[in-house]
Amino acid sequence: MGIGLAFIIVLGLIIIAYIGTDVLKLNTLFAVAFPYAAFLIFIIGFIYRVIKWAKSPVPFRIPTTAGQQFSLPWIKQNKIENPSTAWAVALRMFFEIAFFRSLFRNTKAEILNGRLYFGSNKWLWLGAIAFHYSFFIILVRHLRFFMAQTPWCISVIDSVDSFWQIGLPMIYMTDIAIAAGLLYLLGRRIFNPQVKYISLPSDYFPLFLILGIITTGILMRYFTRVDITSIKELALGLAYLKPTVPDGIGVLFYIHLFLVSVLFAYFPFSKLMHMGGVFLSPTRNLANNNRMKRHVNPWDYPVKHRHYEEYEDEFREKMKKAGIPLEKE
Amino acid sequence: MGLPRPEELISTVNLKKMPSKRWMDIKPELKPGFYCYGAKRKDLAYVDFPNARDFHPTDPDWKLPEDWKRIVIEGIKQRIERFRTFHIFMDICVRCGACADKCHFFIGSGDPKNMPVLRAELLRSVYRKYFTTGGKIFGKNGGARDIDLDVLKELWYYFYQCTECRRCSLFCPYGIDTAEITIIARELLNLLGLNTDWISGPVANCYRTGNHLGLEPHTMKATLEFMCNDIYEITGVKIEPPINRKGAEILFVTPSGDLFADPGIYTCMGYMMLFHELGLDYTWSTFASEGGNFGFFTSMEMAKRLHTKIYEEAKRLKVKWILGGECGHMWRVWHQYHNTWYGPIDFLEEPVSPITKTKFEHAKSNKIVHISEFTADLIRHGVLKFEKSRNDNLVVTFHDSCNPARAMGIFEEPRYIIKNVCNHFYDMPDETIREQTFCCGGGAGLNAGEIMELRMRGGFPRANAVRYVHEKFGVNMLACICAIDRATLPPLMDYWVPEVRVTGVTELVANAMIMKGEKERTMNLRMEPLPGKEA
Numbered sequence: 001m002g003i004g005l006a007f008i009i010v011l012g013l014i015i016i017a018y019i020g021t022d023v024l025k026l027n028t029l030f031a032v033a034f035p036y037a038a039f040l041i042f043i044i045g046f047i048y049r050v051i052k053w054a055k056s057p058v059p060f061r062i063p064t065t066a067g068q069q070f071s072l073p074w075i076k077q078n079k080i081e082n083p084s085t086a087w088a089v090a091l092r093m094f095f096e097i098a099f100f101r102s103l104f105r106n107t108k109a110e111i112l113n114g115r116l117y118f119g120s121n122k123w124l125w126l127g128a129i130a131f132h133y134s135f136f137i138i139l140v141r142h143l144r145f146f147m148a149q150t151p152w153c154i155s156v157i158d159s160v161d162s163f164w165q166i167g168l169p170m171i172y173m174t175d176i177a178i179a180a181g182l183l184y185l186l187g188r189r190i191f192n193p194q195v196k197y198i199s200l201p202s203d204y205f206p207l208f209l210i211l212g213i214i215t216t217g218i219l220m221r222y223f224t225r226v227d228i229t230s231i232k233e234l235a236l237g238l239a240y241l242k243p244t245v246p247d248g249i250g251v252l253f254y255i256h257l258f259l260v261s262v263l264f265a266y267f268p269f270s271k272l273m274h275m276g277g278v279f280l281s282p283t284r285n286l287a288n289n290n291r292m293k294r295h296v297n298p299w300d301y302p303v304k305h306r307h308y309e310e311y312e313d314e315f316r317e318k319m320k321k322a323g324i325p326l327e328k329e
Numbered sequence: 330m331g332l333p334r335p336e337e338l339i340s341t342v343n344l345k346k347m348p349s350k351r352w353m354d355i356k357p358e359l360k361p362g363f364y365c366y367g368a369k370r371k372d373l374a375y376v377d378f379p380n381a382r383d384f385h386p387t388d389p390d391w392k393l394p395e396d397w398k399r400i401v402i403e404g405i406k407q408r409i410e411r412f413r414t415f416h417i418f419m420d421i422c423v424r425c426g427a428c429a430d431k432c433h434f435f436i437g438s439g440d441p442k443n444m445p446v447l448r449a450e451l452l453r454s455v456y457r458k459y460f461t462t463g464g465k466i467f468g469k470n471g472g473a474r475d476i477d478l479d480v481l482k483e484l485w486y487y488f489y490q491c492t493e494c495r496r497c498s499l500f501c502p503y504g505i506d507t508a509e510i511t512i513i514a515r516e517l518l519n520l521l522g523l524n525t526d527w528i529s530g531p532v533a534n535c536y537r538t539g540n541h542l543g544l545e546p547h548t549m550k551a552t553l554e555f556m557c558n559d560i561y562e563i564t565g566v567k568i569e570p571p572i573n574r575k576g577a578e579i580l581f582v583t584p585s586g587d588l589f590a591d592p593g594i595y596t597c598m599g600y601m602m603l604f605h606e607l608g609l610d611y612t613w614s615t616f617a618s619e620g621g622n623f624g625f626f627t628s629m630e631m632a633k634r635l636h637t638k639i640y641e642e643a644k645r646l647k648v649k650w651i652l653g654g655e656c657g658h659m660w661r662v663w664h665q666y667h668n669t670w671y672g673p674i675d676f677l678e679e680p681v682s683p684i685t686k687t688k689f690e691h692a693k694s695n696k697i698v699h700i701s702e703f704t705a706d707l708i709r710h711g712v713l714k715f716e717k718s719r720n721d722n723l724v725v726t727f728h729d730s731c732n733p734a735r736a737m738g739i740f741e742e743p744r745y746i747i748k749n750v751c752n753h754f755y756d757m758p759d760e761t762i763r764e765q766t767f768c769c770g771g772g773a774g775l776n777a778g779e780i781m782e783l784r785m786r787g788g789f790p791r792a793n794a795v796r797y798v799h800e801k802f803g804v805n806m807l808a809c810i811c812a813i814d815r816a817t818l819p820p821l822m823d824y825w826v827p828e829v830r831v832t833g834v835t836e837l838v839a840n841a842m843i844m845k846g847e848k849e850r851t852m853n854l855r856m857e858p859l860p861g862k863e864a
Contacts, residue, residue, distance in 0.1 A: 052416075053413060054413075056410055056411065056415075056416040057411065059411060059412060060665060060666055062509065064495055064499055064735055065734070065735055066735070066764040067738060067763075068740050071702050072687070072706055074709060075705075075741045076741075078738070082738040096502075102500060102501060102504065103425075103500075106427050106500060107431075107500075108430065110344070114335070116436065116789065124426075193345050194429045194441070195424070197348075198429070198444065198447055198450065201467075201470050203424050269462060271422065271423045273420060273421055274423055274502075274503055278421070278502070278503045281503050282413055283506045284504040288737070288738060290665050290668055291664060291691055291694055292693055292694050294673055294695070295669045297669050299411055303633050305635070305638065306536055306634075314537075315546050318546060319546045319547065321547065324546050324547070324615060325574065
């Protein structure tokens with residue numbers, strides 16, 4: 001649901017960038033003002049959201065345990081899936097964030113002839129890994145535009161990423177992987193009936209937006225010539241806070257940059273904030289050690305409860321008759 | 330029970346077919362067999378719950394307070410500010426759908442609003458409308474909607490179709506826990522007096538008598554003595570249950586379900602036989618006569634109000650530590666909440682087994698040990714002697730109860746015990762046990778009779794796995810460490826796999842355990858002939 005709306009919005013954004021630069025020649029607005037504004041919104045918005053979450057306290061320690069608990073010394077604890085120390089929690093979080101541990105567990109349930117069957121289902125995990133890691137590497141690769149001298153670590157990433165040299169210019173593996181990952185993630189929203197049913201326009205929108213970004217990126221790198229020198233000049237200017245807008249930057253680049261700006265500005269208001277939220281999720285980032293170490297609830301308050309004295313007062317005669325020991329005879 | 334036959338029940342379920350209408354455009358329809366009876370005025374009033382009145386869900390007029398919308402919105406705001414879980418879970422779901430087919434209610438009913446993601450969206454959509462910029466601007470297109478009576482009915486209907494089992498939270502890449510969302514949604518509903526009879530009745534009972542069943546002290550004593558008579562008949566060993574005895578070393582607390590119905594009572598007999606055999610210095614309490622906590626299914630505050638009596642009784646009876654029986658949500662409350670509510674527990678001592686001298690390091694702060702931890706330790710030290718062949722007529726499998734599994738992680742202890750007292754044990758498939766275990770279909774206050782269809786549907790994945798080991802290995806006994814399970818699994822088995830019966834782990838222990846001074850046993854605790862002793 002809402003796939004059309006999301007698509008139209010992204011198409012509209014592309015048209016805005018086209019008209020804004022190619023027709024109205026508002027190059028400075030699109031090359032300087034929007035990127036700066038988007039970057040600021042992203043940084044401030046992201047921090048604001050995380051602080052807002054962090055302000056809500058964690059009243060109870062409620063990790064979801066996914067393995068054997070720590071109990072008797074001769075029973076082997078699953079230290080990562082059911083951590084009881086801070087170090088083990090850090091390890092659990094590492095696996096969760098770096099390898100999407102929980103998603104890797106994914107299964108598929110199907111009913112056939114009145115029986116329930118389970119299958120392994122790692123496609124979502126694979127698609128998510130392909131998308132996120134490629135996005136991350138592409139982002140890092142782009143840093144060379146913002147630095148006069150490309151640092152050696154970025155050069156290394158660059159050469160590893162283009163390890164399989166197919167023609168010229170060299171093809172980045174991540175370009176293929178991110179396109180495949182994105183199309184898979186979009187495809188399951190269209191073809192998997194359950195996922196289709198739960199999807200909102202805000203689920204399709206970032207997919208189309210990022211698809212637009214990588215499409216324009218791939219077009220610029222492999223299919224149409226853009227003036228890399230001018231683009232680097234612009235990027236360096238932005239990075240060193242001395243923005244200049246060189247001539248001869250094609251409209252394709254402006255579309256690319258505008259979609260990136262929209263993504264950055266949209267990020268803090270959207271579900272994309274899962275990037276920050278996953279670190280704070282109390283079912284994952286707490287140790288399962290409540291019986292060893294007390295967790296304190298900052299807003300705890302005394303509650304009205306029944307006292308034994310009231311209980312005995314109500315049942316004293318019956319207790320006496322039954323020979324149950326009493327506080328007051 | 331007026332249900333279609335099992336094959337028919339499940340043949341209508343299609344997990345792939347979704348309605349053509351958007352979910353927000355489908356109005357809630359309360360289907361008989363899927364919702365519990367409403368709460369009674371007297372029960373709500375007894376514990377000072379808001380808007381106490383006789384509540385009938387099918388009445389068009391829910392008799393809500395005039396400013397009910399404000400109460401709900403204020404309630405959401407307060408909980409956003411109090412629970413980081415709720416705050417984050419409302420914000421970061423990406424609707425990847427990994428949780429969709431993990432819920433037993435979705436698998437058994439095919440109702441898309443039983444997909445955990447959509448269950449959460451029911452409330453999330455309201456949250457967006459009143460608390461997020463995007464929701465305010467984009468409305469329905471931003472996944473946001475106003476709260477109205479239909480939305481409220483939908484929340485009530487579906488948040489009482491979740492058993493807070495946390496299976497979805499295991500698979501969620503961000504650990505979004507539907508149990509937490511359900512707990513909070515039910516808190517909000519309780520602000521308007523929208524409770525169920527099956528939950529509010531036990532809550533009121535528990536407040537007054539100390540237990541859900543409303544057993545008064547003399548009745549509890551008589552019940553235990555009655556069980557001891559049976560134990561005497563079966564074993565020739567005479568047991569006097571210690572009740573409200575001051576100065577005992579250990580306070581024993583178990584759910585009252587174990588005192589009442591078959592097969593829980595056999596587990597209860599098992600506890601008493603085990604403690605007698607060990608010569609354990611312990612006591613029951615007629616006030617702390619309930620480890621379970623239906624208050625937990627209404628609000629955190631009510632849960633705290635009910636559970637407080639346990640530590641109070643431990644203090645009054647001057648015991649050193651507490652031993653807890655087999656129960657599911659009781660252990661969730663004890664393991665993850667009670668220490669926070671009542672601690673620091675400095676009036677008790679760090680638990681040490683008086684028999685083996687094992688220090689229970691893992692319970693050194695809250696001072697409560699699980700009976701399976703306690704028993705596994707005894708067996709490991711060779712304290713108990715068993716005649717395993719007494720359980721030879723049983724081919725056993727083990728059902729991990731949701732709460733001890735995903736809110737604690739007690740997997741090996743009960744299996745170790747079973748393997749030491751039974752010769753035939755087979756686990757169900759990996760996708761259905763341990764952390765991936767399936768709910769019995771009746772947890773979190775959903776074990777009411779009037780929702781039998783919902784329970785049979787929700788219990789289908791569990792029953793399906795039992796049927797698998799029944800057909801493959803001849804399994805005929807389903808063991809568990811939860812009193813709700815002992816109440817909900819027997820009808821589930823009768824419906825899906827009638828050849829399989831249900832038992833507590835301690836019942837198996839007591840059957841196999843050789844007691845000092847026992848006569849030659851010919852019957853098990855259910856007074857059925859032991860294998861080889863059939864007349």
